[in-house]
Amino acid sequence: xxxxxxxxxxxxxxxxxxxxxxxxxxxxxxxxxxxxxxxxxxxxxxxxxxxxxxxxxxxxxxxxxxxxxxxxxxxxxxxxxxxxxxxxxxxxxxxxxxxxxxxxxxxxxxxxxxxxxxxxxxxxxxxxxxxxxxxxxxxxxxxxxxxxxxxxxxxxxxxxxxxxxxxxxxxxxxxxxxxxxxxxxxxxxxxxxxxxxxxxxxxxxxxxxxxxxxxxxxxxxxxxxxxxxxxxxxxxxxxxxxxxxxxxxxxxxxxxxxxxxxxxxxxxxxxxxxxxxxxxxx
Numbered sequence: 001x002x003x004x005x006x007x008x009x010x011x012x013x014x015x016x017x018x019x020x021x022x023x024x025x026x027x028x029x030x031x032x033x034x035x036x037x038x039x040x041x042x043x044x045x046x047x048x049x050x051x052x053x054x055x056x057x058x059x060x061x062x063x064x065x066x067x068x069x070x071x072x073x074x075x076x077x078x079x080x081x082x083x084x085x086x087x088x089x090x091x092x093x094x095x096x097x098x099x100x101x102x103x104x105x106x107x108x109x110x111x112x113x114x115x116x117x118x119x120x121x122x123x124x125x126x127x128x129x130x131x132x133x134x135x136x137x138x139x140x141x142x143x144x145x146x147x148x149x150x151x152x153x154x155x156x157x158x159x160x161x162x163x164x165x166x167x168x169x170x171x172x173x174x175x176x177x178x179x180x181x182x183x184x185x186x187x188x189x190x191x192x193x194x195x196x197x198x199x200x201x202x203x204x205x206x207x208x209x210x211x212x213x214x215x216x217x218x219x220x221x222x223x224x225x226x227x228x229x230x231x232x233x234x235x236x237x238x239x240x241x242x243x244x245x246x247x248x249x250x251x252x253x254x255x256x257x258x259x260x261x262x263x264x265x266x267x268x269x270x271x272x273x274x275x276x277x278x279x280x281x282x
């Protein structure tokens with residue numbers, strides 16, 4: 001079956017913008033991506049392509065105040081999209097303490113935490129501001145995470161659960177609605193030597209069967225966080241910590257209001273490129 005290649009040009013180019021758009025396209029069926037010098041290309045089977053679905057995306061409209069975003073669609077023969085993604089995956093370093101790399105990259109000497117991610121098509125390689133913010137939050141709250149049972153909600157590649165394990169989490173549970181993310185996360189947990197881990201396919205409804213958590217990490221998006229936050233709080237131990245990202249700074253009051261209505265206490269937040277990670281305590 002042939003494929004639609006949808007190429008986006010972002011002017012001026014910003015990888016964080018590309019990553020945000022890739023995450024949103026993944027939610028409407030695009031299952032392969034490759035970066036270009038000026039943007040990225042996304043791929044979907046011809047039978048599944050709907051131009052109106054792309055027109056309805058939130059990210060291009062949100063970023064239009066600061067960036068010009070153009071797109072061109074063309075039909076091409078099928079190819080190995082996962083290989084395309086891997087060839088354009090570059091390692092990153094967060095705060096000179098965390099390196100996120102693929103297995104074919106060399107480790108940077110002197111880095112305290114080395115995370116190996118086989119990128120595939122799961123969201124969470126550290127390139128997007130929200131993932132980097134969550135990694136920083138985990139570092140800052142390492143003492144609160146050490147020895148705790150941790151939930152990585154919407155785990156994607158499993159990067160946050162891996163980082164939580166590296167700072168001393170006793171056990172990690174990952175939940176993601178995407179079957180592809182499940183297999184990718186399991187591979188990444190194995191590659192990083194994380195043994196005390198369970199990954200489940202599904203959404204927040206699965207939490208009804210889970211024992212309580214000392215720490216919950218949720219890097220998803222504003223609407224899902226607002227809809228599912230009550231379920232998170234129901235599974236959060238007293239004095240437990242909920243760290244959320246995937247939303248913009250102007251959405252923080254809405255997130256905070258919901259959290260406080262559920263009895264949580266606002267701690268602090270971190271911001272990067274208008275994206276936010278916020279910490280709340282039970």
